[in-house]
Amino acid sequence: MNRSEQLFGRAKKVLPGGVNSPVRFYEPYPFFATSARGSKLTTADHKTYLDYCMGYGAMVLGHGYSSVIEAVRSQLDNGTLFCVPTEREIKLAEMICKVVPCAEMARLLNTGSEATMHAIRLARAFTKRKCVIKFEGGYHGAHDYVLAKAGSGAASMPASEGVLEEASAQTAVVPYNDPAALERAIEKNRDTACVIIEPVLANIGLVLPEKRYLNEVRRITEQNDVVLIFDEVVTGFRLQLGGASEFFGIKPDLAAFAKALGNGLPIAAIAGKREIMSKLAPAGAAYQASTFAGNSVSVAAAIATLETLIEAKNAIYPKIARTCDSIVDGIKDALSAAQLDCTVNSIGSMFQLFFTGEKVKDEASAKKSNAAIFRRLFDELLKRDVFIPPSQFETCFVSYAHSEDDADKTIEAYSEAFRRIKK
Ligand code: PMP
Secondary structure: OOHHHHHHHHHHHHOHHHOOOOOOOOOOOOOOEEEEEEOEEEEOOOOEEEEOOHHHHOOOOOEOOHHHHHHHHHHHHOOOOOOOOOHHHHHHHHHHHHHOOOOOEEEEEOOHHHHHHHHHHHHHHHHOOOEEEEEOOOOOOOOHHHHOOOOOOOOOOOOOOOOOHHHHHOEEEEOOOOHHHHHHHHHHOOOEEEEEEOOOEOOOOOEOOOOOHHHHHHHHHHHOOOEEEEEOOOOOOOOOOOHHHHHHOOOOOEEEEOHHHHOOOOOEEEEEOHHHHOOEOOOOOEOOOOOOOOOHHHHHHHHHHHHHHHHOHHHHHHHHHHHHHHHHHHHHHHHHHHOOOOEEEEEOOEEEEEOOOOOOOOHHHHOOOOHHHHHHHHHHHHHOOEEOOOOOOOOEEOOOOOOHHHHHHHHHHHHHHHHHHHO
16 A cells, blocks of 8 residues: 555545545545645655646746745744734735736735635625626635535536525526626626626636627626626736736726735735725725734745746746647647547646537536546546646646746657547
8 A cells, every 4th residue: 555545544534535625536545745846746655746736826936936935934933923914914915006907905815715705795895785796617715605506616516515595596607708698697686796707717627718708797897887806816926917807908896816826825815996995894894804814924925926926027927828838739739649529728827628629618618528538638647747637627737837848748748648548
């Protein structure tokens, strides 16, 4: 029995399912990681994998980026400050307001779920309306209002037990890439406070907005006085320094961030228009509180991450996009050599494969991907030391640490995997 198998046996006794977050495809047991550096993860069995999960997108600079680690170490020497104001919180909020197009004010939080939950509450406080519109295949975290009728991320999960029906009744779910459906949903429910959208659907594989779709979403929400929330938990500081908002040139009213903001340390933020953000407690009456929000260690990591991204943005974003493009080009060549029916979606530093001949433009088309082939791909890649997210409804992430050599090895692994699948 190898070490990961042993650990899984032990874990099942104390961690429900043996893991701290749902893991599909790791049968009969997952690997247990011991360390990570750059583009690679090492396991308890001394195996090293090229990592394309990257903490589901959090590690934009790669694992253990030196200036981030340094900043965390030096903050630890000065104490883990939280629940008291620090100058560094101001500095981080100033940096966010400088680089995020919609940000006039920001509030620091811990997780993406917390950020979307408070963004929605804020939209309700501002509009004095109740209802939320989200999109099929869109994932916004683990709280009731966004899990309601989700189907996302989690995309293939059945509705969770324990989610309040009252919350789900306040949430309408409309198809993505369909402006008329959004318009109809708002017309039908004049009590709509906000529309929350992942500008790029990263939790149903990777589904991209059609040309001008996000402009239409902006126009419709503006005309109806509904708050538009961009959930930039995945795209923030990754697609561009200013996230999807900068990439597509569209300003929402509010935006939620997490993941890449701390390059591996837990930190999140909401940011947006001053008139809406001012509704947040203690300035306004919309309740928000958290013991660890704005803690100095995570803030130090975020400042170091943003400093690097700001200073080297003209080098970093083109480089990760180039690495991703070369992996995607190599995969497409290998797919046509193997004559496998597959649609590859990619943008910036993200890509995903769908084993269907159809264009993938929404949840319905994404779900046509052949799950059995994807499962084989995951296994074959793992055998070749490449770790991708263990679900076809997640996205593969390239970091600044992924090299051309990593890209070549990855293309080789995909090519061999496709040949095995074809046999
Ligand atoms: N929004 C999006 C778009 C996400 O991808 C996620 C997490 N995968 C969340 C929100 C929730 O973030 P967290 O897991 O940090 O609560």
